Amino acid sequence: MSDATLFGLCGAALVGLGLYGLICHPGALRKLLAFNLVGSGVFLLFGAVARRGAASGFGGDPVPQALVITGLVVAFAATALAVALVVRLAQAAGRTDLDPEPPARSEATPERPS
Amino acid sequence: MVSVQWLGGLFAGVTGLGSTLLLVPVMLPLAGLLLAIAFGGRHPRRIVLALLPLGLVAAVGIAAVVLEADAPLRYDLGGWAPPLGVTLQADGLSAVLLLVTSVVMLAVGLYAWPGFGVPPGSSETRTSFAFWTLLLGVWGGLNLVFLGQDLFTLYVALELLTFSAVPLVCLDGRADTLQAALRYLLFALLGSILYVLGTALLYGQFGTLDIGLLRDRLAAAGALPPAAIAAAALMTVGLLAKTALFPLHLWLPPAHAGAPPAASAILSALVVKASFVLIVRIWFDLMPALLTRSAAEVLGVLGAVAIVYGGALALGQARLKLLVAYSTLAQLGYLFLIFPLATSPAGNATGEVLTGGMLQLAAHACAKAAMFLAAGLIATSLGHDRIGELAGVGRALPLSVLAFGIAGLALVGIEPSGAYLAKTLLDGAAQASGQWGWGLVMQIGGLLTAAYLIRVFFHALSGFARPPALRARPARYQELLVLGLALCSLALGLLPPAYLAVVTVGRVAAAGGGLP
Incomplete structure (x- = not known):
């Protein structure tokens, strides 16, 4: 098994684990961590692609590496925004889970200024 | 002069x-x-x-x-x-x-x-x-x-859009809007990460991210390689989560209904359309080979379910802004009918279908923005937006209610409206390709739209003898502005065909297969 294949399989496993967490965990913080896990998997895949697609004479294709750097910055910004929202939600509601059955919304309805 | x-x-x-x-x-x-x-x-x-x-x-x-x-x-x-x-x-x-x-x-x-x-x-x-x-x-x-013409630039653009749109939802900082914003953000992040995964697969296979070059290399490859099909599936699902098509729609109603009216108008009229346009780019521009009857029917069925389900839920809403938000869910469904309709075996109807889809998009954008803005004027003036207690508002705020009504009629698709022309074009394609089922879905959707709007009119136009006390009166220019936007949607159908032809510019080359 070549390095690139190994990294690709690891990336796929990370994506799978992350997707499971993103879909199955009700807590927002866990979902966020799961999203970062998916992100890591995708970036690892980009790395494997860079290695496999290397033109002759290069150690690796530089384009996917540039994409990974941009992707990291975007994922970092997304995480920061989401954490800020989680913190504000915890302050405002005292809970951070995202149950679709909305006990939070039915509680919040009477508080709404009417 | x-x-x-x-x-x-x-x-x-x-x-x-x-x-x-x-x-x-x-x-x-x-x-x-x-x-x-x-x-x-x-x-x-x-x-x-x-x-x-x-x-x-x-x-x-x-x-x-x-x-x-x-x-x-x-x-x-x-x-x-x-x-x-x-x-x-x-x-x-x-x-x-x-x-x-x-x-x-x-x-x-x-x-x-x-x-x-x-x-x-x-x-x-x-x-x-x-x-x-x-x-x-x-x-x-x-x-x-x-x-953007490059898959990764488009990713960055989508993220800029998401990160700007999410905080608009929770500008007032209430717990329920914060939760709606967080749910929106998590759906959007799932969508964008799946999109990037698809991009990685395409780059790994073809070594370029430019849509034009990718199309040529895909066309040269003959049958679509498995990596390209996986990439298209991942990107489509990711973008569907951002567009809030039926099974991935949970985030939309609380987010769009909880935002301030001006923000709701932008989110509902424009932001969800951006990811839809990317799906169109992928299916029509990047991989026309993907547009087979069986694959396109999946999107069409999801759209049809969205039309019926969104319309039925809108009918049951107690609050005006939630009703408008559920109506967005239903109207987005119409856009996805273009995929099965464009796969006409009889001939090349892609141009007409795309024109119809874009007309529907433009008509919905103007009408839905007008509806959210009018609902905002009514809600701020009354202090609430409960549909059951709208009695007398037709007398107290005649211009706002008129604007809401005209936008609603434009959405239903009465004669000169853009939605009417769009449905005529799509219906024509459905008849020509023998897919009459999609036409039936559009009719049912129109009936549902009319039903939930009549419910609003019924309450708003009753109780003329006792107009409610208003907390504040909206500025006259705001009411006229909303009315103008609603009339835009209504008058779209009057555009001469020569202008409508702009939609298909650049499309002929795509059908011919590759650039010279």
């Missing part, structure tokens, strides 16, 4: 810029964003309102040039052509979308002027600063999505 000559001269100057014109819709919002952050205080609002009309002029210019030349406009950034460089390109689709975006943006900006000001006595308020800078972010993101 001096002013007309001056306008004509300005217009000639604008269109004379040629392909450099494509930089304007991207540069204006980003420059405005920097200026707004640098100056702060009372300035962001003025900067936005100064830039939006310029954006409209640029959008009209681009549409005129594209229509005139009957060919897409291209601009290679820094003179570097792909695969090394990044290209901006405006085909007919982009031109129409830029135009719709700048019209709705300008209307919403004018509408929000009094609501998001800085009160005398304070130098800057968080809500005002956040709203106007985020509006610029949304505007820039949208324009870049419409002009």
